[in-house]
Amino acid sequence: MKFFADTSNIDDIKDLDGLGLLDGVTTNPSIIAKSGREFIPLIEEICKIVTGPVSAEVAATDYETMIKEGEKLAGLADNIAVKVPLTEAGLRVCKALSDNGTMVNVTLCFTSGQALLAAKAGATFISPFVGRLDDLCQSGMELIEDIVGIYDNYGFETEVLVASVRNPMHIIDSARIGADVVTCPPSVIKQLYNHPLTDKGLAAFVEDWKKTGQSIL
Numbered sequence: 001m002k003f004f005a006d007t008s009n010i011d012d013i014k015d016l017d018g019l020g021l022l023d024g025v026t027t028n029p030s031i032i033a034k035s036g037r038e039f040i041p042l043i044e045e046i047c048k049i050v051t052g053p054v055s056a057e058v059a060a061t062d063y064e065t066m067i068k069e070g071e072k073l074a075g076l077a078d079n080i081a082v083k084v085p086l087t088e089a090g091l092r093v094c095k096a097l098s099d100n101g102t103m104v105n106v107t108l109c110f111t112s113g114q115a116l117l118a119a120k121a122g123a124t125f126i127s128p129f130v131g132r133l134d135d136l137c138q139s140g141m142e143l144i145e146d147i148v149g150i151y152d153n154y155g156f157e158t159e160v161l162v163a164s165v166r167n168p169m170h171i172i173d174s175a176r177i178g179a180d181v182v183t184c185p186p187s188v189i190k191q192l193y194n195h196p197l198t199d200k201g202l203a204a205f206v207e208d209w210k211k212t213g214q215s216i217l
Helices: 010-018 029-035 039-049 063-074 088-099 112-120 130-135 140-154 168-177 186-191 196-212
Strands: 002-006 024-026 054-057 080-085 103-109 125-128 159-162 181-184
Touching: 002 010, 002 186, 010 039, 010 186, 024 181, 029 039, 039 054, 054 103, 063 080, 063 088, 080 088, 088 103, 088 112, 103 112, 112 125, 112 140, 125 140, 130 140, 130 168, 140 159, 140 168, 159 168, 168 181, 168 186, 181 186
Parallel strands: 002 024, 002 181, 024 054, 054 080, 080 103, 103 125, 125 159, 159 181
Antiparallel strands: none
């Protein structure tokens, strides 16, 4: 499974990359707004750090403006994945850009029917939002399972990118189902290596080693 960081924080991106845990980055207008940075220079900086896909989202909602924005974003770096909303206009942009060899991430997916349309339009990634569905007492993981099954039935190459990830179990359940990618805040990724028994065991090892009076160095 690929891990994408859902952030624009440069320090967090460098940290995860240094740990070997980073396969890509996703951003959206809300994440960019929180950063307080200029959009284009920030995306260019991220693309220089990350070798994998970096999702940069269009701001327009109409086809004519979206396609222009998408083409501009695609020209920023070879690893840009242009992010478009799952609307009719967004799917048209997806088709046009993907036909020209640009990676496209279709976002704001909430049904398997929407995911099917995105795959037909040539999306590189489909981003179903599991956390937001869970907030409405709907099962986000059932949606992931449905999409993975449908894509497998027909051999679609579109990768299932699980978004709106809120906790480590979202990651584990996505991996169990067979999703291709999860994108989540760096803090959620790091929660995967936290366990009280690990901490307890390490503390015991450290204490026992001190008793020996030895040093490896």
